[in-house]
Amino acid sequence: MTQIWRIYNGYIPFMLVGLAVWAATGYVVYRxxxxxxxxxxxxxxxxxFLLSAYILGLLVVTMGPSSGAERSVELMPGSSLMDFVHKPDITAPLVEVLLNIAMWIPLPMLVGYRFPKLGAWPLLWVAVVGATTLEVLQLILGIGRATSVDDVLAAALGAGIGLGLRALFRSGRGRRAGHDEVRGEGATASA
Structure with a gap:
């Protein structure tokens, strides 16, 4: 997170103004x-607007230049987990893996909200293809980022968690709607 702050420090005022304009535009269109x-x-x-803001944020975080690092390719699944074994301080690798997972949790919920007929597998594939595309672009553009299979696996895991949350939300919403119908019928019958 500190690295991201250092990279974007000069752009933060523009990002905040852009976010405010983005939110105001969305609010006006909504109203x-x-x-x-x-x-x-x-x-x-x-x-x-939520989906597009999420995608823009994802691009800013993943496609911004890295501070002084050289590009690298990690094609061995689980190679980032080796950092836990070989480094005395596992805080940074652990935080990186958890953030990579968390970064992809909203995607299936937002895409699923916009395209409600998409099932779980297509939504999972959207995340995997999106993460793979970002990793390949990081390699091609040479922005000093590590291209890693583990990032794609983390995206799949995050999307899976997002799908679970989406299913949980949808089932809760369905039960609540059914409960309201029963209450409504009972109220009508007693009236």
Whole structure:
């Protein structure tokens, strides 16, 4: 995280202004659609802006130049886990692996919200193909990032967690809707 702060330190004011403009634009579009009586379109607007903000954030974090590192390729699955064995301080490698996993958790929820008919496997493939594309671009562009199979595996794990959370949310929402219907019927019957 410190490395990211150092890399983007000069750009942070522009990023904050850009984020504020982005949010204001999304809010204006949302309000216009609500006033026009288009609640579903307004909901989609929120989903679209969240998804696009997530993708932009993902690109900023993964495609920004690294501070002084040379590009490298790690094609052996689990090679980053060897850092846990060989380094006396495992804090940095552990945080990196956990952040790589956490970074991909929102993707299936946001893409699934925008495209509700997509099943779990296509959403998982979106994450795997997206992570693979980013890793290949890091290698091709030579921005001083390590191209690693472990990052793709972390993306798959994060997307899997996101799919689980999405399923949990959807099942909870379905139960709540069913519960409300039963309450509504009971209220009608007793009235």
């Amino acid at each position: 216009v659609r609500v006033r026009r009586g288009q609640p579903r379109a307004a909901e989609r607007t929120v989903g679209d």
